[in-house]
Amino acid sequence: MTGEIFMQQLANxxxxxxxxxxxxxxxxxxxxxxxLINFAHGDIFMMAAYFMVFSIITFNIPWFISIIxxxxxxxxxxxxxxxxxxxxxxxxxxxxxxxxxIGVSFxxxxxxxxxxxxxxxxxxxxxxLTTTMKLGSLSLxxxxxxxxxxxxxxxxxxxxxxxxxxxxxxxxxxxxxxETAKLMGININQVISxxxxxxxxxxxxxxxxxxxxxxxxxxxxxxxxxxxxxxAAVLGGIGNTTGAVLGGFILGMAEIMLITFLPSLTGYxxxxxxxxxxxxxxxxxxxxxxxxxxxxx
Amino acid sequence: xKRILSLLLSVLMVLALFTACTPASNNGNGxxxxxxxxxxxxxxxxxxxxxxxxxxxxxxxxxxGGLQELGGIEYANKMYPEVLGKKIQLVVVDNKSDKGExxxxxxxxxxxxxxxxxxxxxxxxxxxxxxxxxxxAQIPAxxxxxxxxxxxxxxxxxxxxxxxxxxxxxxxATYAIEQGAKTAAVIMQNGDDYSVGLANFFINxxxxxxxxENSIVDVSEFxxxxxxxxxxxxxxxxxxxDVIFAPSAATTAPLIIKQARDLGIDSLIMGGDTxxxxxxxxxxxxDAEGIVLxxxxxxxxxxTEEARKFVEGYKKELAGKEPIIPAVAxxxxxxxxxxxxxxxxxxxxxxxAIRDALKATKDFEGVTGIINFTEEGDADKNxxxxxxxxxxxxxxxxxxxxK
Numbered sequence: 001m002t003g004e005i006f007m008q009q010l011a012n013x014x015x016x017x018x019x020x021x022x023x024x025x026x027x028x029x030x031x032x033x034x035x036l037i038n039f040a041h042g043d044i045f046m047m048a049a050y051f052m053v054f055s056i057i058t059f060n061i062p063w064f065i066s067i068i069x070x071x072x073x074x075x076x077x078x079x080x081x082x083x084x085x086x087x088x089x090x091x092x093x094x095x096x097x098x099x100x101x102i103g104v105s106f107x108x109x110x111x112x113x114x115x116x117x118x119x120x121x122x123x124x125x126x127x128x129l130t131t132t133m134k135l136g137s138l139s140l141x142x143x144x145x146x147x148x149x150x151x152x153x154x155x156x157x158x159x160x161x162x163x164x165x166x167x168x169x170x171x172x173x174x175x176x177x178x179e180t181a182k183l184m185g186i187n188i189n190q191v192i193s194x195x196x197x198x199x200x201x202x203x204x205x206x207x208x209x210x211x212x213x214x215x216x217x218x219x220x221x222x223x224x225x226x227x228x229x230x231x232a233a234v235l236g237g238i239g240n241t242t243g244a245v246l247g248g249f250i251l252g253m254a255e256i257m258l259i260t261f262l263p264s265l266t267g268y269x270x271x272x273x274x275x276x277x278x279x280x281x282x283x284x285x286x287x288x289x290x291x292x293x294x295x296x297x
Numbered sequence: 298x299k300r301i302l303s304l305l306l307s308v309l310m311v312l313a314l315f316t317a318c319t320p321a322s323n324n325g326n327g328x329x330x331x332x333x334x335x336x337x338x339x340x341x342x343x344x345x346x347x348x349x350x351x352x353x354x355x356x357x358x359x360x361x362g363g364l365q366e367l368g369g370i371e372y373a374n375k376m377y378p379e380v381l382g383k384k385i386q387l388v389v390v391d392n393k394s395d396k397g398e399x400x401x402x403x404x405x406x407x408x409x410x411x412x413x414x415x416x417x418x419x420x421x422x423x424x425x426x427x428x429x430x431x432x433x434a435q436i437p438a439x440x441x442x443x444x445x446x447x448x449x450x451x452x453x454x455x456x457x458x459x460x461x462x463x464x465x466x467x468x469x470a471t472y473a474i475e476q477g478a479k480t481a482a483v484i485m486q487n488g489d490d491y492s493v494g495l496a497n498f499f500i501n502x503x504x505x506x507x508x509x510e511n512s513i514v515d516v517s518e519f520x521x522x523x524x525x526x527x528x529x530x531x532x533x534x535x536x537x538x539d540v541i542f543a544p545s546a547a548t549t550a551p552l553i554i555k556q557a558r559d560l561g562i563d564s565l566i567m568g569g570d571t572x573x574x575x576x577x578x579x580x581x582x583x584d585a586e587g588i589v590l591x592x593x594x595x596x597x598x599x600x601t602e603e604a605r606k607f608v609e610g611y612k613k614e615l616a617g618k619e620p621i622i623p624a625v626a627x628x629x630x631x632x633x634x635x636x637x638x639x640x641x642x643x644x645x646x647x648x649x650a651i652r653d654a655l656k657a658t659k660d661f662e663g664v665t666g667i668i669n670f671t672e673e674g675d676a677d678k679n680x681x682x683x684x685x686x687x688x689x690x691x692x693x694x695x696x697x698x699x700k
Contacts, residue, residue, distance in 0.1 A: 118360025122580035137559035259528035267518035
């Protein structure tokens, strides 16, 4: 293997990892607050990609406005899902709300299949993002190049919100102890809505970057990324934002490196992601950066 | 308010469940062996319709191709709506491009809808999965575009209207070598019988024709729902093959093509019959220019009188929807008229009688040429059409005959 090929694979890995990281933050934040694995997150990501397709291709809106529209629509969808599917079950056993999440996931997938058919749509070609740049023999699209920076920047913003602002303090309080936070006068519903707003916002950004790299938009496109990002969140320590980003990078890199160094095992790429999940659960159930929490049930 | 919301939600979820599992609704008796003898007429005597099942993927990775094929079948039904003096009713089920769904879908057609014969499916894997049920129920099936040899092998009741993958693999290998290719890389989808089968036939033919065991420089696999091919393509780039052969579904193909071009790979990229799908050009855009694929039919070169009629009529149906007639629509049309002809000649709707009539088909004039069946029930065809993409359109390159 030449150095150039290795550099190219490194770039592939970092870029894929940062896409995973963007979505993993959404999983981890919701889990941190609600102790809920939001199975619908991958499908919200899928809907965001469709919003982008319709905005640009069907309504011919310029891409920068389309991104804003997509973000608003995705955030609205995320909050709507929370309000209709999770809020009524706030006091129900945790299993019910999880089943509700799975239901929402199926609902969104089938709704998309019904409305948009299973035929893939092309993600609009945003020239600013899809231009290929040559660095020596390295060949990278702008999207590949900027994704890691966007991810790190957004991670910084999310950390700033959770650690430095008043609402962030409320989030941390709710995450530590739901009941007590409520008694202390924190508006739980507001905190949860804001969590979903942040998660959906990141899913929308993720969808734009994902679509620019993998331009096939279809109803089941969120399934695999959703699972992988969930694994990334668990790997990093579910509930921990930095951990989710770290987990995303590790998972993306591990997948690419498996193919780089063991090309005969390319077919086992997905299997490896799940093997990593199992190993993490066996060796360090709290994940790399997760704290040990005593179960409150 | 809360109550209304939760009520609304539960209604929506129940609806979602319905859409998710419609074909599985008779799961309870799905696994029972159907009665083998066909003493009873499958269609109730008083009904004045004859039901033909259409077993196609309308969603999932092959949804696009399934819909194209269905279009051809429905058009044929419009042209020839009757047989034995009764109306033919098409019963369409969606096998969701999934082997598990395929068995429930086909069981449903046979046991609940009591169809006399089945057309389909696009995608060999689902056809193979449904094969045993069809054989045991003794309901003749006519595949339109499923090209894997295993579909009809050892199955007296499964026929097909298209050529086979060993032939298609050879055609593509021959074409690649004619273009001066000495090395090739192959990408296939693990677990998809069509993709793995065709890829291996190509590999064998390519090695044979070049006489060089090392002419295949890389074989990579990927799995269902994968969208990142950068890693395997980077490996391939390092080996610099003359051609990349990547038989895959129309959902995956544009991702492979686009990522290859983004990585600066300029090898010739080739695929199989599934690639003749406008979705590929729609998704891959300019990067689709120059890809090469083999297919069954070319509208500019109608082989028979039936073909001329079909092209003229179906063109009007498609106006504004698709720029060219997809080859699978032509095959869907052929599958329907072949079956209808056999039912007419059998003079009954008994499965065995229809099968025997199908076997006796002689020089049948279809849209895709004159059709006879081999011992296995495969259409005896030795002509493939090579197409490429130019200026955002599929264009005819060559027709290849292999003995």
